[in-house]
Amino acid sequence: MEADHIDKLLERYLHLLHEYTALRDQLSSLQTGIYQNIARANFAAERGLRFGQDHYDERMQASRRVAITPEDDGQESSVPIFTITSESKDPEKEAAVDDDARNVAEEGEKKEADASSAKMRRRDPLRWFGLLTPMALRQAQAQSIEAVEQVIPKLVSVNAEMAQVEIEVRRARKKRAKAEAAAAKKEQEVGVGTEVAA
Structure with missing residues (x-):
């Protein structure tokens, strides 16, 4: 019975690991695209003009915020869910x-x-x-928004769920080890009792 539960947990962990790996690949390709598009925009920019974090000023503010909500599944230890919300009034x-x-x-x-x-x-x-923003810079912004709003929250949520499943597997294995130790002790006591009776 306990072995079936552990097997189901490990199967769930493998599915989460597959999803995590796919999300990491997607994030990596988005980041590559962002940097390539910024490099294209800088290559085509006017002399002396560079796009990047070196030219940020006090106007730089977050336009999106992280919201963390616990998953309500009736268990005492719930996995947090990460979502992105747009900055609102x-x-x-x-x-x-x-x-x-x-x-x-x-x-x-x-x-x-x-x-x-x-x-x-x-x-x-x-x-x-300026008004005539290069298309490469617009594409970099679109890829950044996709990464921040879709990929990263899913990635962090899956990572948190994987950690929770790891904890459940460890608990189930300890429980199984205690049950096996108790059964072995009981068998040993029964064996000693039969030897004394003989």
Whole structure:
């Protein structure tokens, strides 16, 4: 019975390991593409202009945040799930803006909408490099977003689940070893009891 449970855990671990390896390969190819596209953009850039972290300034802010939630599967030790959320505004401020927008005339609403869309455009890091951003830089940004929003959270979640399965395997093996030791001790006591009776 205990051996079947351990086998199922090891099978689950192998599936997770396969998924982890595939995600690592996907992340590696995305990172390679990012660096190649940045190199292409730098090669085609005007003289003296370079794209990269050397030219970041105080405008650099995170546009995505990590949210960690425990998986609710009824067990005492649940595996955390990692997700990425886009940076959003405060809900109370959004509600206040919505109330004010209802009271403002259509012209005011258009100006407010234009101002908010301009603010969102300013948050886009590609805008820092001018209006005619190279296509290679846009591709690097798209690959970075895919890596951050899709691949990395899955990778970290699978890694956490693998660690949890490793712990469960160790516990099951200890439990099996204790049961085998108890059975061996019982057999030994029964064997000693029959020898004394003889």
